[in-house]
Amino acid sequence: MKPTCPSCRAPFAPGAETCRACGAPLLLTADAGGAEPVCAVHPQWRSVATCPRCGVFACAHCLRAGREGAICASCHEREPLGQVPWDQREELGTLKAFWKTCFGMLLRPTETLRGLNPDAPVSSSLGFVLLSAIAGFLSTGLVYTVFIGLILGLVPAKDASAEDLESMKPWLTAGMALWTVLMPFFSTGMTLVNAGLDHLILRMGGVERGFSVTMRAHALSQSPYIVGVIPFVALYAAPFWAAGLRAVTYRALHKTSWGTAIAGAFLAPVLSCCVCGGGYAVIMFATLKSAGQF
Ligand SMILES: [Zn+2]
Ligand SMILES: [Zn+2]
Numbered sequence: 001m002k003p004t005c006p007s008c009r010a011p012f013a014p015g016a017e018t019c020r021a022c023g024a025p026l027l028l029t030a031d032a033g034g035a036e037p038v039c040a041v042h043p044q045w046r047s048v049a050t051c052p053r054c055g056v057f058a059c060a061h062c063l064r065a066g067r068e069g070a071i072c073a074s075c076h077e078r079e080p081l082g083q084v085p086w087d088q089r090e091e092l093g094t095l096k097a098f099w100k101t102c103f104g105m106l107l108r109p110t111e112t113l114r115g116l117n118p119d120a121p122v123s124s125s126l127g128f129v130l131l132s133a134i135a136g137f138l139s140t141g142l143v144y145t146v147f148i149g150l151i152l153g154l155v156p157a158k159d160a161s162a163e164d165l166e167s168m169k170p171w172l173t174a175g176m177a178l179w180t181v182l183m184p185f186f187s188t189g190m191t192l193v194n195a196g197l198d199h200l201i202l203r204m205g206g207v208e209r210g211f212s213v214t215m216r217a218h219a220l221s222q223s224p225y226i227v228g229v230i231p232f233v234a235l236y237a238a239p240f241w242a243a244g245l246r247a248v249t250y251r252a253l254h255k256t257s258w259g260t261a262i263a264g265a266f267l268a269p270v271l272s273c274c275v276c277g278g279g280y281a282v283i284m285f286a287t288l289k290s291a292g293q294f
């Protein structure tokens with residue numbers, strides 16, 4: 001919604017002081033009767049627009065360019081409500097919005113996150129996670145599937161004992177293919193759990209914004225998985241890249257300290273590694289001990 005000139009009704013851009021269509025000044029002295037609304041900050045000037053975010057009346061001095069049109073100066077200062085291409089996927093198309101967001105996050109994370117609206121629906125963030133999981137795993141999974149199919153095809157079925165294997169071959173290949181298809185969904189579910197754990201830690205660090213903000217930050221940090229379209233090589237680097245990026249997105253979207261952001265990004269994964277490692281050690285110890293008894 002563009003503000004319009006009070007004299008000729010031509011739309012004008014925030015920052016203008018005179019109308020480009022009729023040349024009339026956009027800053028008009030409020031009339032004494034008080035029939036016209038006046039600026040909330042400068043009661044001496046007539047209001048030319050209402051802020052779409054907070055609904056306040058604003059004079060031409062107080063208007064700033066926001067993504068949704070002209071907004072008031074204090075809203076502009078508080079939160080610029082910027083978008084990533086993923087937020088514009090209806091106009092751009094889902095795939096284009098996805099890779100544009102990924103490249104923005106990989107090449108210019110600071111600029112991409114500056115002034116970004118920290119909040120987005122959880123479903124929107126999960127959609128992004130699903131696409132990055134597909135990008136990350138699909139090509140590698142397909143290569144594995146073909147590999148397994150080929151290797152199994154090369155195993156000769158000479159004697160009778162190999163007949164069992166022969167009948168299992170299609171199932172093994174199909175299993176690998178199924179895993180490839182299901183993996184992105186499984187990994188998206190895991191991301192929801194991981195973001196929940198991260199959010200608990202961020203909360204302990206004094207973060208006040210809601211879970212949907214953590215989820216959005218977590219989703220954007222998955223951008224490096226797009227390099228997984230190159231099988232193998234990139235996939236194994238992507239998790240570390242994503243974890244590093246997560247500290248950056250948590251800090252930016254939660255407006256918190258580096259300490260809290262880093263704890264949010266790394267504490268849960270490191271702890272779960274320790275728990276898993278500890279559990280593994282206990283199982284190993286128990287196995288060795290029972291083996292020693294025989
Ligand atoms: Zn005008
Ligand atoms: Zn406002």
Ligand SMILES: [Zn+2]
Pocket residue numbers: 039040041042045058059060061062
């Ligand atoms: Zn004003």
